[in-house]
Amino acid sequence: MSCTNTLKRKGIRLTPQRRLILDAIHDADAHLTAEDIISCVQARMPEVHRSTVYRTLELLERTGCVYQSELSGRIIYHHADEGHHHHLVCSECARVVECEESLFESVERSLAERHGFSATLRHLVISGLCAECASRKEGYDPTQERR
Amino acid sequence: MSCTNTLKRKGIRLTPQRRLILDAIHDADAHLTAEDIISCVQARMPEVHRSTVYRTLELLERTGCVYQSELSGRIIYHHADEGHHHHLVCSECARVVECEESLFESVERSLAERHGFSATLRHLVISGLCAECASRKEGYDPTQERR
DNA sequence: ATCGCAATTGCATCCAGTCGCAATTATATG
């Protein structure tokens, strides 16, 4: 748990609330939504306000301890020393597949060369159709509602 | 304005409310947020409810008349026959640069080959640092707030 | 130990977006 050191070094106070939030993210195996983290923290310390959690998460992202990204409209958080990867989200069945970071290296290079833009493609969410849904959907009519 | 035909062909009713929403998107030169569209529509027909606008926008996206994407946490809309492109958003100065669609063709191919996933990379939003900010920020401390 | 001040918290409130529901309206049919 090197991030407590990181925080101390930056002169950021390690309050009980913040410790709980860090614990929640560390103990989790999967991605957590902000809501997950809030209930996890409040289970042990009910008076912690959700705005405190949101602010802390933003702080942790700025200090590089946590990565923030978006999955189907919700912000999710994951610990920084998990490996990076991207998410492929099927717009039909909502299945989520992870894919390697390396796929985008060439894009990062092109962006740097052509636009002088240094992108941080650590966690993209890409929507499309997964293999099954793509094959199943011959006479598909996008006018219809999706589940 | 081919989308009115598209809608008629799909048996979707062209109500006055929907016509106003389509007009707003057509008349706009830049990307519109949902909020922009709502106030634009309500200027001419004040009783139109925001939920109607949101539902219509979702419908227009499903029928392919309008594209929806996300720019700095807000959903934006643009007319389908604008050319596609991606957005590079500088996380320092919030400047937005457009970049060509072609950059991601190789990624689309790899996703299809390796994951059987057919991605629709019509409008990505990529955050990172623009050229100016990258050069300016030598002793940059991410702990500090950004404007 | 304690004092002073900046950092942090909880609270209240706001904002964008979603959803269920009941009332309304467009269209197809007789």
Add this chain to the structure above:
DNA sequence: CATATAATTGCGACTGGATGCAATTGCGAT
């Protein structure tokens, strides 16, 4: 033209997240 039916609308309530403010708290200097 009347009417039945399904699509659409407006409304209100709710959700996730952000923010300004006043009260509290952690911590460095003494």
